[in-house]
Amino acid sequence: MAKTVVPEEKRRRRRPTRSGTVLSGELIVETALRMLREHGSAGLTARRLGLALDADPSTLYRYFRGMDDLTLAIGDALIGQALQGWRPTGEWRSDLRGLGLRIHAVYLAHPQAALLTANRVTGRANEVAADEAILDVLRTAGFPLPDAVRIYQAFIDQTLAFAALDAASLALPRESLRADEDMWRSTYARLPQTTHPRIAEAAPLLATRMVDSAYPTALEMLLDGAAAQWETSGGVPGRTRPSRPIPRPSQVIDSKGSVVEGGQ
Secondary structure, eight states, rough: OOOOOOOGGGSOOOOTTSSOOOOOOHHHHHHHHHHHOOOOOGGGHHHHHHHHHHOGGGGGGGTTTHHHHHOOOOOOHHHHHHHHTOOOOOOOHHHHHHHHHHHHHHHHHHHHHHHHHTTTTOHHHHHHHHHHHHHHHHHHHTHHHHHHHHHHHHHHHHHHHHHHHHHHHHHHHHHHHHHHHHHHHGGGSSSSSTHHHHHHHHHHHHHTTSSOOOOOHHHHHHHHHHHHHHHHHTTTTTSOOOOOOOOTEEEEEEESOOEETTTO
């Protein structure tokens, strides 16, 4: 049965741990990220986390309902790192590009944590803030709501999918990662043109490109598609349209661009 989480105002320990540390949710998440980086997901247990914090493992349940709750907090912390310093500029394409690359980079900086959290929905503050920001960029740019939701889904799922894929490579033992990268040169580059003409002609480019992430290219392709959709409804690529009213569900926009109550 899930443990009862102690309310925020009652969580702080009355005295520091033996090493003089005062616990907090943020400190626990930071320590968990370090343990994931050093030991992988198999090394992240309540017992080991308690040892790293110099605290009884049961103390962790004052902050989290269990290890899965901690996992969600770790995922939200990664999104929070990506949001730090990001501000929308009004150039929707540049804003989405910047945020996507930030999220991807943060996950790659913590590959073990990325594998653990990329497919989770936390519902926590940073994740909600990121979702609101993405949708706001699209709606402010003038995308109709159905298009904004469609692009939002493709954007966030693509970003997290590439983050998980690339993190999986980085989480491999160094020897395995090097062997995978060398495969493009040792095997694909030697396939004869008589049997594999397309691979043979592309081999030099494949050996160069396939060892790097395709996320920046895929992101640009997604933004190209969004820009094409945006232009068909009168926009200018990469720029935000002049603001226009967004009606409430009970309202509509008339032929003059004014908001009126439905049916009027």
